[in-house]
Amino acid sequence: MLPKPSRANLEDGSSVKGKSVKAKNTSKASPVVIAVSIALAVAAIIVGGVGFAAYKFLVIDVQEKQLIKLTEQRSAIVAENLKIYIDSVYQQVDFFARKPSLASALASNDEEALEDIEAQILKQVNNVESAQAFPKGSAKLDAEAPFPIRFAELEQIRLAEERETVLPEFANINKQWLLSYAVAVPSVSDLPAHGTLLLRFNIDGVKRAIGEENVQFGRATLIQKIPGVQDRNVFVVGQGGEGRAEPAAVEGTYWHIIFEPSPLMRAQASVDATLIYIGIGALAAICFLTAVLLGRRIGLRMVAKAETQAVNVSLGLKPDAVAPSVPQDILDIEISDEDEALLGLEDEETATAGSASLADIPEQTEDIDDSLLPNVIFRAYDIRGLAKTEITKEIAQQIGQAVASEALDAGETTLIVARDARTHSPELTEYLIRGILSTGCDVVNIGTVPTPLLYFATETLDCGKSGIMVTASHNPAEYNGFKVVINGKCRAEEDIKAIRARILSKNLYEGAGEEKRHDIVPSYIDTIFSDVALAGDISIVIDAANGVTGKVAPQLFEELGCGVVPLFCDLDGTFPNHDPDPTIVKNLQPLIAKVRETNADLGVAFDGDGDRLVVVTPKGKIIWPDRLLMLFAKDIVSRNPGADVVFDVKSTRALNQCITDYGGRPILWKTGHSPMKGKMLETGALLGGEYSGHIFIKDRWFGFDDGMYAAARLIEIISLQGETLDEIIGEFPELISTTEVRVDVAEDKKFKLIESLIQNGDFGEAKLTTLDGLRADFKDGWGLVRGSNTSASITLRFEAENEEFLHFIKALFVRELRKVDNTIVVDWEQ
Known part of the structure; x- marks a missing residue:
């Protein structure tokens, strides 16, 4: 056994068994010092972490909880104050509404007595700005009155007359907030109502009710939340910014208070942290003392170990052998079945077993009688025909099955369904939904709304991006049909034909879907x-031509702050006043007359389902949509240089130069909402439009055709420019032109006629475009003939630099058409 070397021998560098043992480098830090330093650092981290956690949980969190509690209390106090105020209003109004004299005056329509009572109310009731008494059923829209009667007030009056619950509403009238409240007269519920008392209050009473003592503790925001209407911030008082705002509903109203604490309230919520600081200090002392003792002990052990290793090395001893690790190939590792699935390592047979897609279901090829599913209703970009004969409830159910099957193949499990206001739309919708549900596809029914709201729903709802609209758009009352969207794209051309093919081949899924209902109108307006x-x-x-936009458009533009004059806005699917096609001049005459009568800033005519519009100026001039597109191009392209603008073959030649002048790229394309949207998607265009009234805005919007949104953007432009619409539109060039002229031609002949004209027509040196029908461009004008995709007709349109050349082109087209079909007769007086 070898003798153990002494510490002295090792330190002075003496040799052991002939080997030199060098003295340590004393310039390095002692292991004890290092260990103690590390221990102190760890202790500092522990103390810091524990101290921070203690401060957070015992000070910060407690303060925040206390602040939230105080804020909730203050918000509830303000809400209660407002409740007390509005109860006092109810009492004052009820005092007059119970008076037999007011009931008698309303029953007899005694105008003098009513005026006297209204004057008494103005004198005796605090904060009243106006008092109006209406005999039952006499209230009407009056936008010109000092205190106008709008849709909102009419609804209050109607509810009061029917003795339904009426809650006070704030409205911004003549740039000031007024509180409107209607009550039946007499107010005793078991007596018949002779009329209604409508009062308007200024906002002073509400502000006083909030109280100065509350305002010093934070900021109070009064919000009005009416179901189906956008939330409105009525006013804000005080200063906040010191914590989370807390809401409180005002009982018996549409109002909510949002209270946000001020620095004063945060000071009230402070916590005395002296004891916590003492505790953290004691913990720090204990931790640091423990760290010093523990670090010193560890350091001494490190010194002893180092000395032992030095001796072993000097004596030539080897440390214990460690078994070498054996490298293992990843391919040798056994993987469980579950892991194989996660890693995608299962074989093809295993991967495909039991996971057949919906597309794998075999097609059934049993034929259906073609006469029961007319080919003529499956048009270029929708399904449309005569209701009851071509568009039956049985066909609606089959279309529901086929479109749902198409959606399921596209990975969509829900279809959004909507309908217009035609008399047969409810029944067709019912059977359409039956067909959809029978495939296992779900339905979200958004009810009777314009087509743009269906498109909006496919863009904004989480349930999916596919849907069906039951509508015949601008066609007369006897027509109906379906517009189809799959994965955000409108079906067109062969996609529409594929729906019929799927029905005929019975390639339809079976299952049990679920139907839900959703009100999309508030979200759209908001x-x-x-x-x-x-x-x-x-x-x-x-x-609105008694079409479905009458349900949404007046409310939308009233919310935007416009003075609204409704014309034919009550829903009537028989369209008693005129057909819902705004591109026909005679249909615009009532609008022109009303705009002149009311001296309005503009008039807007929508088609039957709201995706098209035509505009009328204050002077009664019609702005056809291709010229309206010039105005939108100036607004959008000038802010987005290089942007594409898509327009159809029926549009004015001047549009091409206008778009170019503003730095955009003009793109001529086929007529039709589906092909236009497809081209916009392909090119990334920010704007598109057709002569027929479809306007597609991708700038700040979704890019689908929406007459109401286009009108909203137009009034924004008018309000910003500060000129009349006549002055604004007068800046753009206008050539001499015809409107769209329709000629009746049988469904099975119209496209053959156009094809024959393309093949055999003689148009001299004109540049011919056959993208959609036949357009012949001459130096001084152009003419177009194309088959309608929505009716049994062909359509013509002409434009020229002067009347003489316009007549020449018209005569040329009629001559060439009669060469193909000598029965053609053109009525130029449409």
């Missing part, structure tokens, strides 16, 4: 309200 800002007051006449 989104436009958030996007469109008016810089001034605009008055607008809305001609």
